[in-house]
Amino acid sequence: xxxxxxxxxxxxxxxxxxxxxxxxxxxxxxxxxxxxxxxxxxxxxxxxxxxxxxxxxxxxxxxxxxxxxxxxxxxxxxxxxxxxxxxxxxxxxxxxxxxxxxxxxxxxxxxxxxxxxxxxxxxxxxxxxxxxxxxxxxxxxxxxxxxxxxxxxxxxxxxxxxxxxxxxxxxxxxxxxxxxxxxxxxxxxxxxxxxxxxxxxxxxxxxxxxxxxxxxxxxxxxxxxxxxxxxxxxxxxxxx
Numbered sequence: 062x063x064x065x066x067x068x069x070x071x072x073x074x075x076x077x078x079x080x081x082x083x084x085x086x087x088x089x090x091x092x093x094x095x096x097x098x099x100x101x102x103x104x105x106x107x108x109x110x111x112x113x114x115x116x117x118x119x120x121x122x123x124x125x126x127x128x129x130x131x132x133x134x135x136x137x138x139x140x141x142x143x144x145x146x147x148x149x150x151x152x153x154x155x156x157x158x159x160x161x162x163x164x165x166x167x168x169x170x171x172x173x174x175x176x177x178x179x180x181x182x183x184x185x186x187x188x189x190x191x192x193x194x195x196x197x198x199x200x201x202x203x204x205x206x207x208x209x210x211x212x213x214x215x216x217x218x219x220x221x222x223x224x225x226x227x228x229x230x231x232x233x234x235x236x237x238x239x240x241x242x243x244x245x246x247x248x249x250x251x252x253x254x255x256x257x258x259x260x261x262x263x264x265x266x267x268x269x270x271x272x273x274x275x276x277x278x279x280x281x282x283x284x285x286x287x288x289x290x291x292x293x294x295x296x297x298x299x300x301x
Contacts, residue, residue: 106296161176178196180194219257222254
C-alpha cells in the first residue's frame with residue numbers, strides 16, 4: 062500500500078477529536094480579507110455574536126509582508142472578527158486578544174485568577190518566519206515543518222494538534238528544539254492548535270492573575286493533494 066493510501070485508510074478510521082475552544086484565522090478562497098474565528102475548527106463550530114464572541118476584549122491583527130508590518134484592531138461581526146486585509150502569496154497575518162477578561166474560579170478553598178491569551182497565525186507558504194506572538198508556531202522553510210516558540214525561545218515537548226474541518230487530525234509533539242512536522246494529504250485548510258500554561262503570577266494593568274493560558278493556532282491552505290473529506294456537520298453557536 063502506498064503512503065498516501067495508508068494515510069487515507071487511517072484518516073477514515075479517525076473519530077472527531079475532543080477540542081476546546083480556540084481562535085484561528087481564515088481567508089475564504091477569492092477573498093481579499095481575512096477573519097478571526099472562535100470555536101472548534103475540527104467540529105465545524107464558529108461562535109457568534111450575540112454569544113461567546115461578546116466575551117472578547119479587543120482583538121488586534123498585524124499584516125506581515127516584505128513591505129513591512131501593518132497593525133489594526135479587528136472589527137466584530139456576527140460570525141467573527143473581520144480584518145481589513147488578507148494575506149497574499151509570501152505574506153502572513155498574526156492576531157491576538159491580549160485583553161480577554163480574566164477568569165476567577167475556586168480551587169479548593171482558594172480563588173485563583175487565570176488569563177486566557179488566544180492568538181493565531183495565517184501563512185501562505187513555508188518560508189521561514191520569526192516568532193511574533195508570545196506563543197507562536199512558525200514555518201521553518203520546508204513544507205509541513207514548524208517550530209514552536211514561547212517568548213522568543215524554542216518550546217520543546219509540547220503537544221500540537223493538526224486539524225482539518227472534517228475532523229481528521231494528527232497529534233505531534235515538539236522535539237528538544239521546538240520542531241514538529243506533519244503530513245498534508247488533503248487539499249484545503251489545515252489548522253494547527255497548541256496550548257501552553259505559564260504558572261507565573263503577574264499583573265495586567267491594575268489586575269492580578271495567578272497564571273496565563275496561552276492558546277495559539279496556525280492556518281495554511283494546501284492547494285494540492287487528495288480531495289478533502291466532507292466537513293463535519295455545522296454546529297450551532299453557543300447562546301452565551
